[in-house]
Amino acid sequence: MKKICALLLIIFAAGCITFVPACSPDKSGGSVSSYTMYVSYDEAERKLTGTVDFDYFNSTENELSDLKFNLYGAAFGKESKFKPVSESYKNRAYYAGTDYGDMEISNVENCAGWNVAGEDENILIVNLNSPLYPEERVKLKISYTLKLARVNHRTGVTADAVNLGNFYPVLCAYTAEGFIECPYYSCGDPFMSECADYNVTIDVPENYIIASSGTEKSSSAANGRKKYQYILKKARDFALVLSTKFKVLEAEQDGVDVKYYYLSDGSPEKSLSAAAQSLGYFNDVFGKYVYPSLSVVETGFCYGGMEYPALTMIAKGLSEDERYYTIVHENAHQWWYAMVGNNQLTDAWQDEGLAEYSSLMFFENNPDYGYTRTSMIGTATRSYRTFFSVYGQLNGKTDTSMNRNLGAYSGDLEYCYISYNKGMLLFDMLRRSMGDKAFMNCLSDYFSTYKYKIASSDDIIGVFAASGADVEGVFRAFIDGKIII
Numbered sequence: 001m002k003k004i005c006a007l008l009l010i011i012f013a014a015g016c017i018t019f020v021p022a023c024s025p026d027k028s029g030g031s032v033s034s035y036t037m038y039v040s041y042d043e044a045e046r047k048l049t050g051t052v053d054f055d056y057f058n059s060t061e062n063e064l065s066d067l068k069f070n071l072y073g074a075a076f077g078k079e080s081k082f083k084p085v086s087e088s089y090k091n092r093a094y095y096a097g098t099d100y101g102d103m104e105i106s107n108v109e110n111c112a113g114w115n116v117a118g119e120d121e122n123i124l125i126v127n128l129n130s131p132l133y134p135e136e137r138v139k140l141k142i143s144y145t146l147k148l149a150r151v152n153h154r155t156g157v158t159a160d161a162v163n164l165g166n167f168y169p170v171l172c173a174y175t176a177e178g179f180i181e182c183p184y185y186s187c188g189d190p191f192m193s194e195c196a197d198y199n200v201t202i203d204v205p206e207n208y209i210i211a212s213s214g215t216e217k218s219s220s221a222a223n224g225r226k227k228y229q230y231i232l233k234k235a236r237d238f239a240l241v242l243s244t245k246f247k248v249l250e251a252e253q254d255g256v257d258v259k260y261y262y263l264s265d266g267s268p269e270k271s272l273s274a275a276a277q278s279l280g281y282f283n284d285v286f287g288k289y290v291y292p293s294l295s296v297v298e299t300g301f302c303y304g305g306m307e308y309p310a311l312t313m314i315a316k317g318l319s320e321d322e323r324y325y326t327i328v329h330e331n332a333h334q335w336w337y338a339m340v341g342n343n344q345l346t347d348a349w350q351d352e353g354l355a356e357y358s359s360l361m362f363f364e365n366n367p368d369y370g371y372t373r374t375s376m377i378g379t380a381t382r383s384y385r386t387f388f389s390v391y392g393q394l395n396g397k398t399d400t401s402m403n404r405n406l407g408a409y410s411g412d413l414e415y416c417y418i419s420y421n422k423g424m425l426l427f428d429m430l431r432r433s434m435g436d437k438a439f440m441n442c443l444s445d446y447f448s449t450y451k452y453k454i455a456s457s458d459d460i461i462g463v464f465a466a467s468g469a470d471v472e473g474v475f476r477a478f479i480d481g482k483i484i485i
Helices: 005-013 072-076 087-093 268-285 320-332 348-364 373-395 412-434 436-450 457-465 472-480
Strands: 033-042 047-057 064-070 102-109 113-117 123-132 137-147 155-157 162-164 196-205 209-212 215-222 225-235 240-243 247-253 256-262 293-299 305-308 311-315
Touching: 064 137, 072 102, 072 155, 087 412, 102 113, 102 123, 123 137, 196 209, 196 240, 209 225, 209 256, 209 293, 240 293, 240 311, 247 268, 256 268, 268 293, 268 320, 268 348, 268 436, 293 320, 305 320, 311 320, 320 348, 348 373, 348 412, 373 412, 412 436, 412 472, 436 457, 457 472
Parallel strands: 033 196, 256 293, 293 311
Antiparallel strands: 033 047, 047 137, 064 123, 102 137, 113 123, 155 162, 162 240, 196 225, 209 240, 215 225, 247 256, 305 311
């Protein structure tokens, strides 16, 4: 996700902000879990009704008695403990006044029982009929309803579009600690998912144009409505954006169908070019993009942008420079989040910092956009220093450690300058220490080694250390908050 840190820093310096408190390795020679979904959108009720036929492959080394699913849509409920929007973004998000949605599970079939629990009533727990052993499968059918709030956010009805990110029950990622439950913190991207195959059918009023993570397989029309079927393989997530107002431009880049769905962009051809160019550059430097299509979507959104596999949301109303930067940043997330996963709850720097630095690399090799490595590193350094100088004066101490839970950040600003700015500065120091060739080789190795997996901070450090460069101390100094910038 791309947040607009510079604007927040100006507000902060003026004293206007009040702080408020993986793909697992494939052990079956090709077997992954799969979601077969059917959803229908009721425009008048702002409601999505759906079923998920979930075919789970146990790629863990453990016997499982239950499965857990994150219910991200529940975060928009009136009684939710963790609000999806912070005070600093509330006015941007709730364009028609504070509004609420909800997510309700109506039934789960082929199980011994189920209940909704979790720290914020945001976790579906399904008790299996019998123990599920490694490399065995089980099939469930989940029926649910998602009520959408009027909100410029990942999941919600905006003034011009319907954003359907995180719109279905998604399996919690499994680690050595078990299934990871994801509270919906307002700062950062509180998600952690394993890769799966998707077969998604959506039924909408016939005047809607749909941007999708998947490739359209079929469509049919009847009685004023239209059904679309989409396919996406080995993806960490799936998203859709619906609108009656979309205009669409299309280009081909390295065999990938790149589409730009836009609402008010005054220079859409340039935006499409930025999307295609950056995809081509990242293909060359990091490794091949694995999906057949990429949809870049201009929509109502309170932040700069948001990434999903094969689909990125770009906020309507950005300036031309902000729009190009956001498109490139979100495209970089196709490598660092979508294809190579990480724990975004605790190691946000790992994908955000790397997406920021990947953007820097693209712009320094495409000077026509007006960004330079020197200016970007200079801006990040000055902003970081300014924030923590003021922060320290107000709070009496500073914490610049990078491996911490999203819930431990004091707010959007602290998260932004640690994950984005400090993350960018970390990777620039590594590059200056190692040299361009070794640095680029490490990023390519990191991509090829952890594609479709969830990489820990130790994993990325290990890739760089394996190059022979003495860089572990650099990583640790940044991550532990010991380095002075």
